[in-house]
Amino acid sequence: MAVRPPGFGPVGADLRERARDQLLDTALRLFVERGYVGVRVEDIAKAAGISRATFYKHFSEREEILAELFARLLGREPVAAPPGPAAEALPRIRELLIGAAARMVTNEQLARFVYTLPIRHAALLGQGARPPVLEVVDRMIEEGAAAGALRTDIPAALITAHIARTFEAAMRDWAEGRAADVAPHVALLLDLAFEGVEAAP
Structure with missing residues (x-):
């Protein structure tokens, strides 16, 4: 019977994944305590109990940790549009984004950290990448315009x-303590934003 070398196969992959998760959890804790700018790769490695060289086996730079934390917040599962006719695009988009915000704030520490970062979140996603929920919003907007519900x-x-x-502004307001409850605040700002794009009756 062949013996698998360490680090290969399902067991090795599982260990690598757990090590990455530990580094992410450690980095998030340090970022929250000291601020993103105040944390170096050496700090993350030391707090996680590993060497700097081991850190670089999992992440090439500190910004990659940020990108991974943002991906964790957004979720990797496909996002489905709420059911309903294309002519009701705006109420369905409202429902979709309120649901996305509610899911994000279940991990409150991560959500508050990401939405108080002094940099634009798009920079964390890599060139050309977008949050999955915005791909769905895009399709719903196109369908709503084709159905005559939105301005063409x-x-x-x-x-x-x-x-x-608008969604990002609502999340940032919540993260920075200007809104107590995220769902009604997202709803309010979306309603204000929708006024200008809805087709005239």
């Missing part, structure tokens, strides 16, 4: 960007 003189991508900035 504004490009769908611009409407999605407007909605994305």
Whole structure:
């Protein structure tokens, strides 16, 4: 019977995944305590009980940790549009984004950290990458415009960007303590944003 060398196969992959998770948890704790700028790779490695060289076996840089934390917050599961007709795109988008915010705040420490970062979150996702929920919003906007529910003189991508900035502003307000409850605040800001993109009756 062949013996697998350490670090290979399902057991090795599981150990690597657990080590990455431990580094992410440690980094998040340090970022929350000291701020992102105040934490170096050496600090994360030391607090996790590993060497700097071992850290670099899992992450190439500190920014990669940020990207992974953001991906963890957004979730990796596919996002489905709420059911309903295309003509009801805006109420369905509202439902979708309130649900996304509610899921994010179940990990309150991570959500507050990410949405109080002094950098734009898009920078964490890598070139061309977007939160999965925005891909769904894009499709719903296009379908809503085709159904006559949304203005057609504004490009769908611009409407999605407007909605994305509104969602981010609502999340940041909550993270920085300007809104006590995230769901009604997201709903309020979305309602204000929707006024300008809804088709005239």
